Amino acid sequence: MKKALQELKKRDSEIMLLNHAAETLRWDQETYMPPKALPQRADQISLLQGMIHEKVVEKSNAGLFAECGLTATTPNGPAESDDIERAFLRESFKRFSKQTKVPKTLVTELAHTQSIAQANWIEAKKTADYNKFKPYLSKLLGLLQQYAECMGYEDEIYDALLDDYEPYAKTKETEKLFDSLKDSLVPLLAKIVEKRKSGESDIIQRSFPVAKQEEFNNQLLAAMGFDLSRGRMDVSAHPFTTTLGGHDVRLTTRYNEHFFPSSVFGTIHEAGHGLYELGMGEKLSGSLLANGTSLGIHESQSRLWENLVGRSRAFWEGFYPGFKSLFHDALNDVPLDDFYHAVNSVSPSLIRVEADEVTYNLHIILRFNLERKLLSQDLSVDDLPEAWNIMSKELLGIMPANDSEGVLQDVHWSMGALGYFPTYTLGNLYGSQFYDTMKQAHPDIEKQIKNKNLLTVKQWLADNIHVHGSVYPAGELVQRVTGKPLDPQYFTRYITAKYGALYDL
């Protein structure tokens, strides 16, 4: 087994090197690449992806896995190995098995259909004409159903897609979490809507010069302990974080003079992802375990930093004086309480990406319910827009005026990314449960944050979560770190307390 394991590790390290090379090309495409380079860049990336795929599904891998005791009926690493070795075998066998299951023709057809669907979605959204998108969504759904059947599932078809983004998660359990969440959020939102005043966040749209936003964001990166000898931050149209190597994590942000939250909270959010990627244990270096264990856990890191830290009163008690002196013209007349309220203003809006902490998860629950029904054929693409509108009314209390701000608002479905949205809300749930445990270990954490000392937060997350990479699946990680399975009450308690205080409920 030793030899087989060594060979699998060597092959994995080459796959990871090629992955990071491909990520470098993608990063460059979004940041610095001149526009006319696009078609050839797409060819470069697709060639690399093809080579990566070949290495993953390489036939002789099956024998090596078998030598290590892994087969379709015994997909976990041997009990006598240590956690890391067992996880390496489990995760690399899972990657091999999943990619081996999908026929090449289906991969090609999916890629082809996605690119056509996306082009038509752009057109459909522009003209708010769902019918232009419908046939492509329908085709995509058929292919995704085929894909899910290839993958296999025990319980329901949605499980197979969810597993691509939140490995080992189950739809049924996710539904329970989300239902419980909905039951708290919908009445909370109703109370807030009664109390909220128009104009409570107007100051956000004053002029905040971009160069000074940059200066403040660099202060934030330093305070968060984001190591610029192992990463950097650039500008792109859509903010993202990507890993180009164990010591090379790139963040991006974007600037809008009249909407500073986009860059400031965006920077904290992406740096949260970035710290996760930079915090992987040395023993995992260069292997597939040096990766976030699920998108939900990844999102828990970015959202814990963005919301529980970055939108907290303690945070702005510490950072507002410096922020105010940077943007003196805009904030001269604005006391801390008003500022804190403005960056936490709640308002039921139609657009997910502009949603606040209270309504955000309702947007996700809506999508989760609909895409699950689409996949199980309990909802047809014909009836989708109406179902969207009805659920919007039920959850948010408002209805889209047209499909462009309704069913057509997100790009994800046109990319075939069904099963992806739930990870955002799972991230919020994981994040508040982690934060609660951290607070027990460091009862003075808010005092530290008030003193602009964010390094205890960073260190606690690194020691408890980051260092493990993908060694433990999300569910197991939460249990190990917090002593309990994932429980939405941590989030509802947090959100009820924070917004109860903010809106005098």
Next chain:
Amino acid sequence: MKKALQELKKRDSEIMLLNHAAETLRWDQETYMPPKALPQRADQISLLQGMIHEKVVEKSNAGLFAECGLTATTPNGPAESDDIERAFLRESFKRFSKQTKVPKTLVTELAHTQSIAQANWIEAKKTADYNKFKPYLSKLLGLLQQYAECMGYEDEIYDALLDDYEPYAKTKETEKLFDSLKDSLVPLLAKIVEKRKSGESDIIQRSFPVAKQEEFNNQLLAAMGFDLSRGRMDVSAHPFTTTLGGHDVRLTTRYNEHFFPSSVFGTIHEAGHGLYELGMGEKLSGSLLANGTSLGIHESQSRLWENLVGRSRAFWEGFYPGFKSLFHDALNDVPLDDFYHAVNSVSPSLIRVEADEVTYNLHIILRFNLERKLLSQDLSVDDLPEAWNIMSKELLGIMPANDSEGVLQDVHWSMGALGYFPTYTLGNLYGSQFYDTMKQAHPDIEKQIKNKNLLTVKQWLADNIHVHGSVYPAGELVQRVTGKPLDPQYFTRYITAKYGALYDL
């Protein structure tokens, strides 16, 4: 043959895509990569290089080439093909044959020795202690001799190395060109030294704020017609140009407030390379023919732009008023004539990279003579420093005070790059011969340059040189474009006229 040719083209296009991917990683390494990412980046690049090499030497290529009529004894494309097809077969067969000839063990040993030699060269240069470098140079020479024997050569061993940088060039002919050049330059330099005044270039070292240098360089790129939708310019420690795709050429420059020529002439120089790369014909797109045909021809483009255009009186008659208004504080009291003289000041110095147009080629001739003798074992590494000093006195009239400013000054030998230096001087020769032909086609070219119109220069070079990529070897290209073989008299006439006027000779 059709099928075999198609397959060879497909394989070549994958090699080119991977080359461009590797170049993207290298570009990022020199511009934006965080420092601690270096070791893993080296692993990524070396994995890609290995995959490229495997594709080049792939055994079944031999059969495909044979089907197309190419073998060791018939290495050129079939006469009935058109120029591009014949060139494609000739050049791809040449690449296959050369890389197939070198055993893997030698490649590995060369790479290993180069990296040790370079580290020891750094140390040796720092302490001006040639003995610290000598054993590694000796080892490298042995390996390069083995390499040259693998490659084979008809005339002398240096030919085999020269061919890696200046394909199809011969040492004997290069020697003749260089001897003739030396005979003109040495007496010209002696006359200049008598006339030159100390302090004639002092104004160059005044303060030229970096932001304004950037502004001027952007004006230059625009004037030269460098298309920013197909390329860009960034900052790096050592300026370079690299191609990441047919529509993606990246330049770099560097800034020094007290030495603007570094960025200004550097920008013109690199943009000259960049225009060549962007000017390749559409029919060559994505193939190995979409490359400069030799380093000498590449250097002819950068040096024609930098020196014949960028350091000409006509150029500064056009651009000096704008330049002066940007740098009013530094140049307020400096008339055009003084400025023009300052950026063309001649002075025999010990350091090649700081040399002017007159002395530059003497530095190259020195290196060419010495490395040729080292390789043919007519000079031992023991006697190298003394030989360097004697030749320096003979050519430049001055002697290094120590080996750090003598034999240890350049990094190239420590990288095993023997055969590379001559391409710089060949570039100067090709460039002035091309310029002469261009002037015959456009007698008013200097008037255009004076009017800041540089687009005729760009277009003529594109139509006559760039579009052909590597379809014609350098010697054949010069013959086609100028109607004559390469002749050093174009350069000596140019240099004698220009510096005769500048120094009242």
